[in-house]
Amino acid sequence: MRNVGIVGIGYTPVFVSKRKDVNISEMISEAVEAAFSNTGLGPKDIDAVVFGNMHTFEGVNLPHLWAADYIASLGKPLMRIATGGTTGMSAFHAGYYHIASGLHDVVMVVTYEKQSEGDSQVGLMGIITPEVMAMIAAGIDVTGGSGMGAIGGGSAGGISFQASSYLHHSGAGIEHIDEQAALERRNAAKNPYAHLKDPDATAEKVAQTPLVSWPIRFGHICPTSDGATVAILASEKAAARITEKAAWVHAVANCASDATTANLIESQITDPAEHLPAIIASRQAYERAGIADPKKEIDYVEIYNGFAHQALMYLEKIGMCEVGEAHKLQEAGELEMSGRMPVNASGGVVSTNAIGTSAMNRVTECALQILGQAGEHQVEKDVHKAVAHGWGGMMQYVTITVLGDKPKKD
Amino acid sequence: MEETRVVQGTWDISTFKFRIEGVGLRRMLDGMKEGKLVGTRCHKCGTVYLPGPFYCRKCHIEINEPTEVSDHGEIMTYTIGYADVRGNPLDEPRIAPVVKLDGCDSWIMGVLQGVKPEDVHVGMRVKVQWAEERTGSLQDMAYYVPE
Numbered sequence: 001m002r003n004v005g006i007v008g009i010g011y012t013p014v015f016v017s018k019r020k021d022v023n024i025s026e027m028i029s030e031a032v033e034a035a036f037s038n039t040g041l042g043p044k045d046i047d048a049v050v051f052g053n054m055h056t057f058e059g060v061n062l063p064h065l066w067a068a069d070y071i072a073s074l075g076k077p078l079m080r081i082a083t084g085g086t087t088g089m090s091a092f093h094a095g096y097y098h099i100a101s102g103l104h105d106v107v108m109v110v111t112y113e114k115q116s117e118g119d120s121q122v123g124l125m126g127i128i129t130p131e132v133m134a135m136i137a138a139g140i141d142v143t144g145g146s147g148m149g150a151i152g153g154g155s156a157g158g159i160s161f162q163a164s165s166y167l168h169h170s171g172a173g174i175e176h177i178d179e180q181a182a183l184e185r186r187n188a189a190k191n192p193y194a195h196l197k198d199p200d201a202t203a204e205k206v207a208q209t210p211l212v213s214w215p216i217r218f219g220h221i222c223p224t225s226d227g228a229t230v231a232i233l234a235s236e237k238a239a240a241r242i243t244e245k246a247a248w249v250h251a252v253a254n255c256a257s258d259a260t261t262a263n264l265i266e267s268q269i270t271d272p273a274e275h276l277p278a279i280i281a282s283r284q285a286y287e288r289a290g291i292a293d294p295k296k297e298i299d300y301v302e303i304y305n306g307f308a309h310q311a312l313m314y315l316e317k318i319g320m321c322e323v324g325e326a327h328k329l330q331e332a333g334e335l336e337m338s339g340r341m342p343v344n345a346s347g348g349v350v351s352t353n354a355i356g357t358s359a360m361n362r363v364t365e366c367a368l369q370i371l372g373q374a375g376e377h378q379v380e381k382d383v384h385k386a387v388a389h390g391w392g393g394m395m396q397y398v399t400i401t402v403l404g405d406k407p408k409k410d
Numbered sequence: 411m412e413e414t415r416v417v418q419g420t421w422d423i424s425t426f427k428f429r430i431e432g433v434g435l436r437r438m439l440d441g442m443k444e445g446k447l448v449g450t451r452c453h454k455c456g457t458v459y460l461p462g463p464f465y466c467r468k469c470h471i472e473i474n475e476p477t478e479v480s481d482h483g484e485i486m487t488y489t490i491g492y493a494d495v496r497g498n499p500l501d502e503p504r505i506a507p508v509v510k511l512d513g514c515d516s517w518i519m520g521v522l523q524g525v526k527p528e529d530v531h532v533g534m535r536v537k538v539q540w541a542e543e544r545t546g547s548l549q550d551m552a553y554y555v556p557e
């Protein structure tokens with residue numbers, strides 16, 4: 001396998017609730033242009049394009065073909081990837097495979113979501129429709145009044161079971177979820193590409209937001225954002241022509257398990273907080289990257305946390321600390337930008353969620369930290385190696401990417 | 411409502427025929443008519459599922475061995491809802507546990523009654539409260555109550 005480096009990153013100028021001044025293709029083109037101007041590359045330099053966004057969220061079936069003119073893909077290989085919340089990182093992985101395999105030298109990965117143009121709840125409903133229809137046929141009360149119809153609304157309903165189990169097994173309290181949300185909204189205030197920013201966020205302020213489904217409060221939940229992210233990947237040889245400094249892929253991995261929660265008909269057997277896919281994928285990635293002890297060797301972490309507790313929970317799952325330790329690291333200030341194990345200096349998904357970009361941004365934010373280009377949200381410690389985590393599918397799918405500041409040695 | 415246009419419509423869900431309702435669910439619904447919970451056991455690894463899938467999720471082999479499981483069990487995780495599916499506040503918070511029934515390895519959701527939200531906890535023992543008239547529907551398992 002050939003080494004692959006990230007040689008360019010482009011974001012839309014802002015990630016906000018509603019971009020009314022541009023349509024989907026126009027918005028995507030802003031990120032493409034940013035990536036081109038950051039690298040000095042142009043359409044002629046791109047060998048192939050990978051495109052990613054959520055299925056059905058904007059009601060546009062083939063956005064990659066509509067946007068073909070705007071993503072420099074005319075006359076070139078183009079594919080679209082959609083794996084749920086993980087879409088952005090799956091698209092990144094596809095770009096990686098294109099180059100690592102030797103097929104192409106320079107690949108552009110384009111991800112976006114323009115949630116204001118669709119109905120995310122309808123999109124999420126599409127994910128569980130077969131389950132719900134089968135439940136209705138079997139006589140379930142889906143309004144949740146009695147029997148087994150205890151499904152909450154959307155992923156907040158399902159995820160509350162995960163948060164509840166995580167609190168039980170870790171010894172953390174709801175106040176740690178409040179603080180994690182506050183910490184990341186404070187970080188977001190330093191990131192020009194973050195959506196929900198609050199430089200004065202505190203756990204006390206978050207605790208005043210209403211409970212949606214215990215222990216998940218409104219203040220723990222991600223926004224719906226409009227935005228696009230582009231990454232340009234290159235082989236070692238091509239990267240040398242383009243830039244002096246790249247962030248290098250050391251490993252990619254992904255893993256799925258049974259659909260956690262709401263999966264009544266097929267018999268759910270997994271603890272929604274056990275999250276075996278995160279454990280399996282991260283261990284595979286570390287092995288491929290030659291990392292024996294991630295706690296010591298990884299300097300920076302980006303976790304996909306649509307809900308604030310997930311930053312803490314996944315730190316434990318991906319081996320960055322022991323079970324029950326994440327909230328103690330938080331108490332000690334180690335998860336902050338100035339800490340020993342900074343996480344989500346970008347503000348995380350809990351601050352910004354243009355879903356197609358969200359798992360991709362975990363990778364690009366790790367790259368910016370490695371390149372020392374994160375600006376005001378650059379962490380204090382030196383970052384040589386970083387791990388990016390994506391979460392999605394029907395809640396049971398995880399992607400992992402390990403990056404380093406040098407090409408991986410064989 | 412300048413920003414949102416509301417389009418009225420209906421969705422005929424009776425046209426959805428999912429084969430997901432397999433032998434395991436039918437077995438469970440038939441058993442419920444008699445107040446029994448019948449799952450499916452893997453003949454190789456012994457894992458018991460309710461309702462039973464047609465294959466073992468651990469061994470990836472076809473399974474079809476009926477096994478009765480208890481209507482008593484333990485709360486593995488739970489949430490407390492404060493609003494209905496339309497977002498309207500509920501008069502009483504609704505406790506929704508996920509329960510591991512005795513003799514069963516899979517977990518099953520439900521509604522818990524007869525306990526205050528502040529008293530519910532992981533590990534709490536509960537039992538199924540059966541509906542008075544059972545018809546072979548998931549509604550037969552009306553709700554859980556403390557053991």
Ligand SMILES: [Zn+2]
Nearest residue numbers: 452455466469
């Ligand atoms: Zn088995």
